[in-house]
Amino acid sequence: MIGTVGISRDITEFKRTQAQLVQAGKLAGIGQLAAGIAHEINNPLSGVLGYAKRLLKKAEDEELKKIPGLEPFQREMKLIVDSALRCKKIIDGLLKFSRTSETVSMAVNINEVIDEALILFGNQLSSQNIELNKVLSPNIPNIRANHTQIQQVFTDIIINAIQAMSNGGTLTIATRPVNSSAVEIEFTDTGEGISKENLPKIFEPFFTTREPGKGTGLGLYMIYRILQEHHGHIDVRSEVGKGATFVITLPVADIKT
Numbered sequence: 001m002i003g004t005v006g007i008s009r010d011i012t013e014f015k016r017t018q019a020q021l022v023q024a025g026k027l028a029g030i031g032q033l034a035a036g037i038a039h040e041i042n043n044p045l046s047g048v049l050g051y052a053k054r055l056l057k058k059a060e061d062e063e064l065k066k067i068p069g070l071e072p073f074q075r076e077m078k079l080i081v082d083s084a085l086r087c088k089k090i091i092d093g094l095l096k097f098s099r100t101s102e103t104v105s106m107a108v109n110i111n112e113v114i115d116e117a118l119i120l121f122g123n124q125l126s127s128q129n130i131e132l133n134k135v136l137s138p139n140i141p142n143i144r145a146n147h148t149q150i151q152q153v154f155t156d157i158i159i160n161a162i163q164a165m166s167n168g169g170t171l172t173i174a175t176r177p178v179n180s181s182a183v184e185i186e187f188t189d190t191g192e193g194i195s196k197e198n199l200p201k202i203f204e205p206f207f208t209t210r211e212p213g214k215g216t217g218l219g220l221y222m223i224y225r226i227l228q229e230h231h232g233h234i235d236v237r238s239e240v241g242k243g244a245t246f247v248i249t250l251p252v253a254d255i256k257t
């Protein structure tokens with residue numbers, strides 16, 4: 001595909017597997033490091049947050065408010081609390097994942113999970129001028145999965161697509177069986193797309209192109225990890241200015257992997 005950047009479609013199956021293994025090893029290493037750091041930081045950070053909240057509460061005391069010159073102090077205390085809360089959110093995200101590694105599996109119909117995820121976005125899609133195009137295969141076999149985690153995967157991909165289409169567009173969600181052993185779920189948006197330089201980095205933890213303070217850069221990393229635990233994988237292809245397509249492959253329920 002001329003003019004298209006992607007990590008899978010144009011290379012041979014062997015190269016593709018090799019590239020995925022290198023990527024998997026790299027991400028697993030980074031993930032272990034990130035979870036280790038998160039664990040170490042969690043307690044001292046809770047201390048910072050707790051004391052900062054106490055000081056802020058004191059600074060907001062009605063009597064103290066009367067003291068001249070205390071206002072900037074209160075503002076700065078609030079900034080410390082907000083920043084610490086943001087750090088806590090990131091750390092909690094990393095720790096939550098390492099805690100939920102024992103996957104509770106059940107038979108899951110992916111079409112239903114997609115519909116459940118879409119309920120959350122009905123208003124947002126129409127208010128942002130995004131047309132929804134659902135092409136769900138009626139004969140889709142069940143997968144064996146942790147329902148909550150798969151829902152998180154779909155939700156986060158849809159959020160990214162919505163964020164990429166700030167000027168409206170079309171979100172196409174398609175499901176289909178692949179031979180008899182796997183199912184494919186494809187999300188295509190017509191948004192801003194991903195540059196060739198950024199494409200290999202988007203699954204890395206903390207990689208984000210959002211404004212400072214807006215994204216954690218953990219969305220796609222979590223998705224990658226969840227899919228790895230489900231013996232599935234994710235591919236992406238994108239062209240700047242045209243949009244992005246994320247293709248998820250998952251094994252069907254009765255196939256042992």
Ligand SMILES: Nc1ncnc2c1ncn2[C@@H]1O[C@H](COP(=O)(O)OP(=O)(O)OP(=O)(O)O)[C@@H](O)[C@H]1O
Nearest residue numbers: 160161164193202208209215216217218219220244
């Ligand atoms: N559909 C998309 N279109 C264009 N760029 C995308 C799309 N999905 C992901 N990206 C790019 O990949 C980056 C990483 O995405 P990821 O979901 O991991 O983190 P984030 O969205 O930046 O932060 P968070 O998920 O915490 O809000 C994004 O910042 C964006 O640059």
Ligand SMILES: [Mg+2]
Nearest residue numbers: 156160219220
């Ligand atoms: Mg995201």
